[in-house]
Amino acid sequence: xxxxxxxAKRTPLHEQHVRLGARMIPFGGxxxxxxxxxxxxxxxxxxxRAGLFDLSHMxxxxxxxxxxxxxADELTSNAVGTMKLGQARYNIFTNERGGALDDVxxxxxxxxxxxxxxxxxxxxxxxxxxAHAANAGVTLTSLHGRxxxxxxxxxxxxxxxxxxxxxxxxxxxxxxxxxxxxYGKRAVIARTGYTGEDGFEIFLxxxxxxxxxxxxxxxxxxxxxxxxxxxxxxxxxxxxxxPLYGHELTEExxxxxxxxxxxxxxxxxxxxxxxxxEAQKAADDYAxxxxxxxxxxxxxxxxxxxxxxxxxxxxxxxxxxxPSLQNKHIxxxxxxxxxxxxxxxxxxxxxxTAYGAQVVPLPFYKRSQ
Amino acid sequence: MAQPADVRYSKEHEWVKVDGDTATIGITDYAxxxxxxxxxxxxxxxxxxxxxxxxxxxxxxxxxxxxxxxPVGGQVIEVNAELDGDPALVNREPFGSGWMFKLKLNGTxxxxxxxxxxxxxxxxxx
Numbered sequence: 001x002x003x004x005x006x007x008a009k010r011t012p013l014h015e016q017h018v019r020l021g022a023r024m025i026p027f028g029g030x031x032x033x034x035x036x037x038x039x040x041x042x043x044x045x046x047x048x049r050a051g052l053f054d055l056s057h058m059x060x061x062x063x064x065x066x067x068x069x070x071x072a073d074e075l076t077s078n079a080v081g082t083m084k085l086g087q088a089r090y091n092i093f094t095n096e097r098g099g100a101l102d103d104v105x106x107x108x109x110x111x112x113x114x115x116x117x118x119x120x121x122x123x124x125x126x127x128x129x130x131a132h133a134a135n136a137g138v139t140l141t142s143l144h145g146r147x148x149x150x151x152x153x154x155x156x157x158x159x160x161x162x163x164x165x166x167x168x169x170x171x172x173x174x175x176x177x178x179x180x181x182x183y184g185k186r187a188v189i190a191r192t193g194y195t196g197e198d199g200f201e202i203f204l205x206x207x208x209x210x211x212x213x214x215x216x217x218x219x220x221x222x223x224x225x226x227x228x229x230x231x232x233x234x235x236x237x238x239x240x241x242x243p244l245y246g247h248e249l250t251e252e253x254x255x256x257x258x259x260x261x262x263x264x265x266x267x268x269x270x271x272x273x274x275x276x277x278e279a280q281k282a283a284d285d286y287a288x289x290x291x292x293x294x295x296x297x298x299x300x301x302x303x304x305x306x307x308x309x310x311x312x313x314x315x316x317x318x319x320x321x322x323p324s325l326q327n328k329h330i331x332x333x334x335x336x337x338x339x340x341x342x343x344x345x346x347x348x349x350x351x352x353t354a355y356g357a358q359v360v361p362l363p364f365y366k367r368s369q
Numbered sequence: 370m371a372q373p374a375d376v377r378y379s380k381e382h383e384w385v386k387v388d389g390d391t392a393t394i395g396i397t398d399y400a401x402x403x404x405x406x407x408x409x410x411x412x413x414x415x416x417x418x419x420x421x422x423x424x425x426x427x428x429x430x431x432x433x434x435x436x437x438x439x440p441v442g443g444q445v446i447e448v449n450a451e452l453d454g455d456p457a458l459v460n461r462e463p464f465g466s467g468w469m470f471k472l473k474l475n476g477t478x479x480x481x482x483x484x485x486x487x488x489x490x491x492x493x494x495x
Contacts, residue, residue, distance in 0.1 A: 297453060327408075
């Protein structure tokens with residue numbers, strides 16, 4: 001047993017996962033379900049019906065104080081100060097080089113800000129936030145490991161959740177949140193997710209999580225709701241073209257390179273890394289994240305080399321089968337500009353053999369509405 | 370799933386069924402279950418010679434790439450072409466239509482050191 005496994009913390013839903021027969025893996029310091037039944041079955045449930053995810057490993061921090069918006073605007077690339085009450089917004093904490101310390105979501109329920117960070121970056125981010133909070137008029141509270149986060153994702157999410165909450169989830173706008181109760185338990189409900197489907201993320205006290213999880217599954221068994229693990233989540237997010245920290249976005253790969261300009265507000269007066277990002281954008285000679293579809297059946301995996309003709313132009317950053325694209329194998333790659341145009345034929349080297357592939361626009365999958 | 374008794378097993382979770390001088394090889398139910406949804410199988414070339422215990426291909430699930438070892442040596446005479454279009458056959462029928470390749474055996478006594486169904490069941494229950 002490795003140190004990581006020995007040290008893995010448990011979410012408030014650990015007992016549920018064990019009872020449901022989940023295969024558990026250490027992830028971000030927690031013992032997490034990678035799959036319950038089959039990654040492909042869980043993927044299908046989310047695309048067609050709905051899946052239930054335990055995301056309690058993610059870092060939840062509460063920020064309070066009048067200075068939060070101005071303070072956060074200085075540390076991140078997207079705008080915080082312009083967020084309306086009840087809004088949620090994707091954002092990126094940057095370093096001086098314009099690289100990403102983490103990609104996060106800010107939520108703005110009444111009287112406080114809720115910041116959700118990646119589990120793998122939670123300790124780093126807690127340190128980073130505290131280092132900048134002194135004398136800033138900002139108070140930080142960590143709920144990491146204490147609070148729970150349950151996501152229900154899929155086209156049936158509204159009909160499965162709405163009978164059990166006083167919040168009008170049907171009218172709740174995409175990337176907005178509301179406070180209320182779910183099965184009588186206090187919760188923040190947000191219309192956010194990481195699957196490319198409609199759905200909700202439900203923030204709860206850890207002690208209330210098991211009740212809500214069990215009830216949602218029991219009441220929606222007939223509708224096809226099943227628990228879904230991190231394996232399905234990764235396939236879903238990749239199809240939807242969403243970055244995963246450590247893959248498409250790192251301290252070295254900037255949001256400009258990752259194609260996340262919607263979350264980079266160069267119009268802000270200043271923020272950490274803004275000069276670097278401005279210069280990078282203007283020079284336009286940087287390696288960038290692109291979508292790749294393999295011609296054949298061999299899967300592209302992280303680290304494989306990508307060639308344009310006989311020149312190595314980059315490497316695969318994430319790869320998966322794509323059930324939503326007739327089981328083609330898809331990937332993201334960080335490639336030089338010359339190889340980045342959609343339609344460019346490239347070659348992926350897999351175990352010493354060259355396999356044809358094509359650069360495509362992201363996302364791979366967009367739900368029909 | 371019960372372990373078929375008429376085949377021999379390797380500690381690397383392959384099975385081999387010997388019929389005269391021909392051997393059919395696949396991976397076990399335990400192996401397919403551990404791997405999860407299988408999305409790609411790379412098999413040895415027909416006509417190639419493979420040594421007992423050598424890595425001769427790969428089996429890829431959604432999350433992982435695993436080596437495929439051959440429990441016996443010989444010349445590859447056939448590979449299961451169905452797996453190219455439907456690799457999940459290995460999940461559904463690991464001991465049946467999900468077989469992987471056939472060899473013409475080099476010599477006899479190649480199954481020495483391989484496990485019986487009971488011995489393999491014991492190994493996978495540990």
